[in-house]
Amino acid sequence: MRVSILFLISVLGVSCAPYWISGGSGVNLTIKSSVPKDSSMMAFIAPYKDSLKTFIAGIVGKTDTGYFPERPCSNLSNLSADLVFGFADSCLKIQTGFSLDLAVLNMGGLRMALPNGEITMGNMFEVMPFENSVVVLKLSGSSMDSLLRHIIRRGGEPVSGLKLEVDEKQQYSAWLGQRRFDSRRDYWVATSDYLTFGGDGFAMFKNPIQILYLKKTVRDVLIRGVQSETQQYGVVQKRTERRIVYANEAGVPKK
Amino acid sequence: MPTRREFLRNSSLLAGGLLLAPDALFAKREAQKLLILHTNDFHSRLESFPDNHPKYPGQGGIARLKTLIDQQRSSGDFSLLLDCGDVFQGTPYFNRFGGVPEYKWMNMAGYEATTLGNHDFDMGMEHLADLIHNYARFAVVNCNYDVSKTPLKGLIKPFLVVKKGKLKIGITGVGINPEGLIPAHLCLNMVYNDPVSSVQEQVDILNKKMHCDTVIVLSHLGFEYPGNQISDKKLAADTHGIQFILGGHTHTFLNDGPVGIENKKGRKVVVNQAGWAGLVLGILRLDFK
Numbered sequence: 281m282r283v284s285i286l287f288l289i290s291v292l293g294v295s296c297a298p299y300w301i302s303g304g305s306g307v308n309l310t311i312k313s314s315v316p317k318d319s320s321m322m323a324f325i326a327p328y329k330d331s332l333k334t335f336i337a338g339i340v341g342k343t344d345t346g347y348f349p350e351r352p353c354s355n356l357s358n359l360s361a362d363l364v365f366g367f368a369d370s371c372l373k374i375q376t377g378f379s380l381d382l383a384v385l386n387m388g389g390l391r392m393a394l395p396n397g398e399i400t401m402g403n404m405f406e407v408m409p410f411e412n413s414v415v416v417l418k419l420s421g422s423s424m425d426s427l428l429r430h431i432i433r434r435g436g437e438p439v440s441g442l443k444l445e446v447d448e449k450q451q452y453s454a455w456l457g458q459r460r461f462d463s464r465r466d467y468w469v470a471t472s473d474y475l476t477f478g479g480d481g482f483a484m485f486k487n488p489i490q491i492l493y494l495k496k497t498v499r500d501v502l503i504r505g506v507q508s509e510t511q512q513y514g515v516v517q518k519r520t521e522r523r524i525v526y527a528n529e530a531g532v533p534k535k
Numbered sequence: 536m537p538t539r540r541e542f543l544r545n546s547s548l549l550a551g552g553l554l555l556a557p558d559a560l561f562a563k564r565e566a567q568k569l570l571i572l573h574t575n576d577f578h579s580r581l582e583s584f585p586d587n588h589p590k591y592p593g594q595g596g597i598a599r600l601k602t603l604i605d606q607q608r609s610s611g612d613f614s615l616l617l618d619c620g621d622v623f624q625g626t627p628y629f630n631r632f633g634g635v636p637e638y639k640w641m642n643m644a645g646y647e648a649t650t651l652g653n654h655d656f657d658m659g660m661e662h663l664a665d666l667i668h669n670y671a672r673f674a675v676v677n678c679n680y681d682v683s684k685t686p687l688k689g690l691i692k693p694f695l696v697v698k699k700g701k702l703k704i705g706i707t708g709v710g711i712n713p714e715g716l717i718p719a720h721l722c723l724n725m726v727y728n729d730p731v732s733s734v735q736e737q738v739d740i741l742n743k744k745m746h747c748d749t750v751i752v753l754s755h756l757g758f759e760y761p762g763n764q765i766s767d768k769k770l771a772a773d774t775h776g777i778q779f780i781l782g783g784h785t786h787t788f789l790n791d792g793p794v795g796i797e798n799k800k801g802r803k804v805v806v807n808q809a810g811w812a813g814l815v816l817g818i819l820r821l822d823f824k
Contacts, residue, residue, distance in 0.1 A: 281791045285821060288795030289778060290802035299567055299702055299748040301778065304821035306793040308809055311600055311816060313583070313593030318601035324643065325581050325597065328628060328636050335631050405627050411657050413718065477715045493720040 282307040336402035340503055341510030343399060345518065349390035352436025352532055356394060356407070358519035361385055361440035363505030364498060368416050368470030371494050380416065381456045383470040384427065385438040385498070386480045399506055399516075408499040412472035417488035421463035426484035428454055428461070434480070435532045436524040446526045472498050567702050567823040570614035571751070572604055575783030576652065576811035577618065578625030579637055584812070595813040597640050603816050604644060612820070613699035616645050619783035620652025620710070620755035625812065633658060638670040648674040648695055650708030650753040652783060653716040660686045660722065667691075676708035676753060679733035681726035694737045696745050702823060705741030708753040709734050709770070711784055730756060730765050731773045738776040748823060749778045757785040758808050771796035771804040779805045779819070786811035793819070 285304035347356035365383035372380050392406040419427065431437045432446050443455040454461035466489060473493070476485040509516045526532045583596030608614050618641065623634050641649070655663060664686040667675055678693040694707040709730045713722050734752055741747045752770070759768045767782040775798045785808065793807035809817035 283792035285805065285819070288793055288803055288805045298564065299823040301749065302566075302822045302824045304819065306805065306807060306817075306819045308789050308792060308807070309603060309816045309818055310810075311595050311603055311814055313586070313599075315599040315602050317583075317596070317598035318605070319598075321598040321601045321640075321643075324640070325636070328632060329582065332627055332631055336627065402627075405630070411624060411630075415718075473718045493718055495720060 336400060336405070338401045339398050340401055340404055341399045341506035342515045343394060343396055344515045346396045347394035347516075349387055349393065349438075351387055351434075352524040352526060353439065353522060355519055356390055357385070357387060357436075357438035358440070358521065358523060359505075359516065360390060360408075360498075360502060361438040362519060363502050364414055364470050364472075365440035366505065367496065367501045368414055368494060372416050372468060372470075372492070375492060378468055380441065380470055381467040382442050383438075383440040384431065384442075384475070385472060386475060386482075387434075387437050388480060389472065389474065389498075390438065399510075401503070404499060404503050404506070408497075408502055410474065410499070411497050412474040413497050414470060414494040414501060415473050415476055416492040416494065417469050417471065417476065417485060418490035419467050419469050419484070419488055421465055421467070423484040423488070424461065424467050424469075425463050427469070427482070428452055430482060430484065431524070432526075439523055442523060444524045446524070448527045564824065565701065567700050568612040569699055569702055569704070569749075569821045569823065570607060570610065570612045571617065571779070571781075571817075571819040571821065572607055572614060573617045573619065573781045573807070573817040573819075574600070574809055574813060574815075575619035575755075575781070576621040576786055577623075577637065578621060578654070578812050579623055579629040579634075580626060580812040580814075581628050581636055581640065582626070591812070591814060597644070597813065600813045600816065601644060607816070607818055610820075613702070615647055615697065615699060615704065615751075617706070617751070617753055617781060618646055618649035619753045619781050619808075620650045620708075621654045621783055621811075622649060622652070624654040624657050629657075633662065634666050635670060638666055642670070642672040646673040647697055648676050648706055648708070648753060650755055650783075651675060651677045651680060651691065651710045652755040653711055653713060656713075656717045656721045659720075660725070663687065664690055674706075676706055677710050678707050678737045679709050679728040679730050680713075681728060684724040684726075685722075687725075694741055694745075696741070696747060702748045703746065705738075705745055705747030705750040706753060707734060707737040707741065707750075708755075710755050711757065712765075730770060734770060734777075735774050738774060742776045749821075750776060751779040751781060752777055754780055754782040755784045756782065758782055758787040758789075758806070759785075767806050767808070768794075768796050771798055771806050774798060775800040775802065777804050779807070781817065782806065782808040783811075788815060793817075 361383045369380035445453045475482040584591040586593045667690045674695045697704045759766045767780045787808040788810040795803040809815040
C-alpha cells in the first residue's frame with residue numbers, strides 16, 4: 281500500500297535549511313518471483329555460485345548409517361555433543377589445566393539428518409546452518425541442577441559426558457564421567473554461545489562463574505570431527521547409547 | 536490575499552528592480568525531488584530463495600532487487616540507496632567468501648551508506664575492518680558504538696552529509712545493545728552508548744551546524760518491542776529534528792507502508808522497515824520546496 285508522506289510527516293520546516301518536504305509517498309515493494317532477474321547481477325554471482333557449488337559438494341567424511349536428531353537422545357545428538365566435548369576439553373586443558381565435565385547443545389539447533397554414506401560440506405551446513413560458536417562455562421552445582429532439570433523438561437538435549445536417568449516422578453539420577461553428580465561442586469560445561477544468550481530457555485547459563493570463548497563455530501568443530509574420525513576409522517564412529525533415559529518414555533516431551 | 540512571498544516579489548517589481556535583495560532572498564526556488572530506496576537485514580541473500588522455499592519461493596536475491604532499484608531510478612529523480620545493517624550471515628556465501636560479494640554488490644548497486652547490525656560482527660572486528668577498508672565504497676555510519684579502541688577505529692562515521700541536487704541530506708546511524716547479541720570477544724573494547732542521546736547529538740549537528748534539509752537515521756535497533764526497550768518507534772518519539780528513521784533487526788514487514796510517529800516536539804517522523812533478505816525494497820518519493 282502506498283501512503284502519502286503528508287499523513288506521516290510534519291511538512292513545514294522549522295530548521296534554517298532552505299528546503300522542506302512538501303509532499304510525497306512511501307511504499308514497501310515485495311521482490312516477487314515475477315520480477316525479472318538483472319543479467320549483469322546474474323553474471324556477477326555466477327563465479328561465486330560455481331565456487332560455492334564445488335565447496336558444498338566437497339566430501340567431508342563418511343558414515344555407515346543415517347544420523348538423526350531425535351529426543352531424548354540419538355546418534356546425531358550424541359555425535360555432535362561428543363565432538364564439541366572433545367574440542368572444548370582440549371582447549372580447556374590448555375587454557376586452564378582443568379578437564380571438561382559436560383557438553384550440552386540444543387536439539388533444535390540440529391536442523392537436518394546426516395545421510396548414510398558420503399558426507400558433503402553442504403550436509404554439514406544443513407545440519408548446522410548457524411554461526412554459533414563454542415563456549416565453556418564454569419557452573420555452580422545449583423546451576424548444574426537447574427540445567428539437568430531443564431534438559432529433562434525439554435525432553436532431552438544433545439549431551440556428552442553425562443548419563444541421566446529420570447524416574448516416573450521426574451526425579452533424576454545423574455553421572456558425570458564415572459562420578460555421581462554432586463551439587464556442592466562446580467562443573468565445566470561446553471555449549472554454544474546461542475544458549476548462553478538465553479536461547480531455548482537455558483537461563484542458568486546467563487551468569488556463570490567463568491566463561492571462555494573458544495572462537496570456533498560449532499559447525500567447524502563438527503566438520504573437523506567428522507573429517508578426523510573418517511580419516512582414523514574409515515567412517516564416523518557410531519554412538520547409539522542412550523544417555524538420557526526416562527522411566528516413562530511415553531511422558532517425554534517430543535518438541 | 537497575497538502571501539508574504541508574493542507580496543515581496545510584487546513590491547520589488549513595483550520598485551522597478553531597485554530592490555534586489557528581497558527578490559534574491561525569496562526567488563522562486565526550483566522544487567526538488569528525492570527518491571530514497573532502502574533495505575535491511577540482507578543476510579547474504581545474494582541468490583533468490585529457492586523455488587521450493589515454503590515461505591518465499593523464488594523471491595529476493597540481488598538480480599531481482601537490482602531490477603526493481605533500476606525501475607525506481609528510471610524516474611530520473613535524485614536518489615539515495617541506503618541499508619540498515621546485518622548485511623551478512625545467513626547463506627553459505629558468507630561462510631565461504633567472508634562478506635566480499637555482499638560488499639561488492641552494494642558498490643555495484645550504488646549504496647551510499649549502511650549502519651552496523653549485530654551480525655556484521657560475526658567474523659570479528661578485524662575482519663569487518665578489512666572488509667570496510669578494502670571493499671566498501673559506501674559509508675558505514677553509527678553514532679552510539681564507540682569503536683575508538685577497536686580495529687574499526689576511523690572506519691565508522693558518526694554522520695554523513697550527502698548533496699542531491701540542491702538538497703543537503705544528513706544521515707546518521709544507530710546500533711542495538713550488543714549485550715546478549717554479539718559475543719563479547721567479537722566486539723571487544725567497543726563501548727555501547729545510549730541510542731537516544733547519541734542520535735540527538737548527531738541530529739543537532741546535522742540540523743544546526745550542517746544546515747541539512749532533511750535528516751535520516753539508519754537504525755538497527757528494531758521496529759518496536761513490548762516494554763521499555765529502545766526501538767525505532769521509541770527513538771522517533773524521544774528525539775526531535777529527525778524526518779526519517781529507516782530500520783532493521785526485527786525483520787519487520789510493513790505491508791501497509793511506513794508509519795508516522797509523533798516526536799518529542801509533536802512533529803511527525805516517518806518510520807519504515809523493509810522485511811529482510813532482500814525480500815522488500817522500501818521506497819520513499821519526496822517533494823521538497
